[in-house]
Amino acid sequence: MAKILVVDDAPDLRDNVVVLLKLDKHVVDEAERATDALAFLGQGEYDLLVLDWELPDMSGVDLCRQYRADGGTGGVLIVSGRSSAVDKSDALDAGADDYVTKPYSVRELRSRVNALLRRTSGAATSRRTEQTLQKLPVASYSGQTLSDRYLIHEMLGKGGMGVVYRAEHVHLKRVVAVKVLNKNNVIDDRDVRRFKSEAQITSRLSHPALVQVYDFGFTDDDSPFIVMEYLQGKTLAEILRDAGRVYYPTAISICITLCEALAHAHENKLVHRDIKPSNVMISGSPQQPTVKLLDLGLSKLLMPSPETEELTIRGEIFGSPLYMSPEQWLTRPVDERSDMYSMGCLLYEILTGEVPFKGSGFMDTGFKHMNEFPRLLREICPEANIPGPLEELTLKLLAKNPDHRVQTMTELKNLLLYIPLPKDSRA
Numbered sequence: 333m334a335k336i337l338v339v340d341d342a343p344d345l346r347d348n349v350v351v352l353l354k355l356d357k358h359v360v361d362e363a364e365r366a367t368d369a370l371a372f373l374g375q376g377e378y379d380l381l382v383l384d385w386e387l388p389d390m391s392g393v394d395l396c397r398q399y400r401a402d403g404g405t406g407g408v409l410i411v412s413g414r415s416s417a418v419d420k421s422d423a424l425d426a427g428a429d430d431y432v433t434k435p436y437s438v439r440e441l442r443s444r445v446n447a448l449l450r451r452t453s454g455a456a457t458s459r460r461t462e463q464t465l466q467k468l469p470v471a472s473y474s475g476q477t478l479s480d481r482y483l484i485h486e487m488l489g490k491g492g493m494g495v496v497y498r499a500e501h502v503h504l505k506r507v508v509a510v511k512v513l514n515k516n517n518v519i520d521d522r523d524v525r526r527f528k529s530e531a532q533i534t535s536r537l538s539h540p541a542l543v544q545v546y547d548f549g550f551t552d553d554d555s556p557f558i559v560m561e562y563l564q565g566k567t568l569a570e571i572l573r574d575a576g577r578v579y580y581p582t583a584i585s586i587c588i589t590l591c592e593a594l595a596h597a598h599e600n601k602l603v604h605r606d607i608k609p610s611n612v613m614i615s616g617s618p619q620q621p622t623v624k625l626l627d628l629g630l631s632k633l634l635m636p637s638p639e640t641e642e643l644t645i646r647g648e649i650f651g652s653p654l655y656m657s658p659e660q661w662l663t664r665p666v667d668e669r670s671d672m673y674s675m676g677c678l679l680y681e682i683l684t685g686e687v688p689f690k691g692s693g694f695m696d697t698g699f700k701h702m703n704e705f706p707r708l709l710r711e712i713c714p715e716a717n718i719p720g721p722l723e724e725l726t727l728k729l730l731a732k733n734p735d736h737r738v739q740t741m742t743e744l745k746n747l748l749l750y751i752p753l754p755k756d757s758r759a
């Protein structure tokens with residue numbers, strides 16, 4: 333495991349290199365501009381720098397020259413479309429150790445990186461390799477530093493997919509939450525690759541009501557982890573445990589925020605797949621709650637490659653049974669309308685305190701989702717005075733056939749905005 337900095341202003345090319353290097357278990361930082369790269373270099377030494385020649389603020393070759401002038405001893409590989417002998421010798425004279433011309437094959441880049449690391453591997457690298465060999469305890473990562481930068485503190489909670497810890501970025505001194513996923517969900521290189529590309533897509537999204545994903549990596553014992561914004565507050569599941577249910581104007585306001593977050597995710601072609609009360613964090617005052625949706629697309633991160641059709645072979649279902657759409661139960665392809673169904677389950681539960689479908693066991697719950705109609709909300713809790721249009725809307729979200737549900741989150745938001753509210757609850 334080496335520490336590598338990749339500097340390229342073309343996001344696609346940079347991503348390719350980063351994924352490739354992370355696949356080989358290296359710790360990778362990435363920068364778009366030379367000035368950002370210099371900021372990274374100011375924080376610590378790297379084993380290798382992979383530098384694009386054409387950068388917006390300074391050429392990769394000048395960056396290399398400056399790195400050497402500042403006493404940098406790591407390896408430097410220049411990646412460039414320039415193929416003349418003069419350019420290559422300019423780069424090497426500036427202090428680069430090797431040069432690869434675009435378009436390059438993945439195999440060539442990997443071999444050059446490995447050759448450079450063999451030559452330049454210093455004490456830092458061998459120390460890290462030794463650490464890799466010492467297997468971490470499976471049960472807890474508290475006290476460990478993951479990827480050389482995330483110092484793990486106490487456990488915050490545990491779910492079906494892994495364990496969440498409070499942690500600290502040791503260089504930036506920022507508090508983060510780290511979710512270490514069960515590694516038995518990831519079985520081969522193809523799954524690892526998929527995990528990485530999905531995690532990258534998720535981390536590119538940014539919305540005030542979506543928990544921000546900052547980074548991802550692998551623990552020394554090969555469990556995937558994601559690093560995200562640390563949130564203080566209570567999940568909707570905890571609120572339901574304490575309060576039973578949520579007053580309907582508050583439920584509407586929470587769902588409107590969730591619709592906005594999910595509309596953003598859906599516009600970016602990401603389906604959440606695991607909407608449920610424990611994935612919604614509420615903080616702030618009851619009058620003006622801040623709502624954040626967690627675990628976007630996370631269950632997909634752990635799915636095996638679709639081309640292998642191993643989903644059914646392994647007999648694994650990714651999602652939470654009480655909130656899974658009929659199409660998820662049938663392991664059919666899902667789209668954003670599956671999220672609509674799970675939103676229906678969530679809305680039903682926070683309004684009434686009961687989930688719409690719960691069987692005596694896993695398969696029985698699935699049968700109900702696929703075949704039964706839920707009880708009317710007004711029958712469960714007449715005293716909640718849930719308006720008729722809100723009940724109708726909730727039941728529509730729970731339609732078995734995706735075509736019969738509300739079709740988009742923006743449409744749902746607009747329908748929720750039309751539900752009459754009691755005078756005392758208007759902002």
Ligand SMILES: Nc1ncnc2c1ncn2[C@@H]1O[C@H](COP(=O)(O)OP(=O)(O)OP(=O)(O)O)[C@@H](O)[C@H]1O
Pocket residue numbers: 488489490491492493494495496509511543560561562563564567606610611626627652
């Ligand atoms: N970003 C975060 N900041 C602070 N606490 C968090 C964060 N993410 C999760 N938690 C806490 O960790 C608990 C466990 O979360 P986790 O996602 O592992 O479980 P879950 O949502 O119940 O199940 P699943 O694995 O299906 O998502 C949450 O209930 C919450 O209290």
Ligand SMILES: [Mg+2]
Pocket residue numbers: 491610611626627
């Ligand atoms: Mg969760």
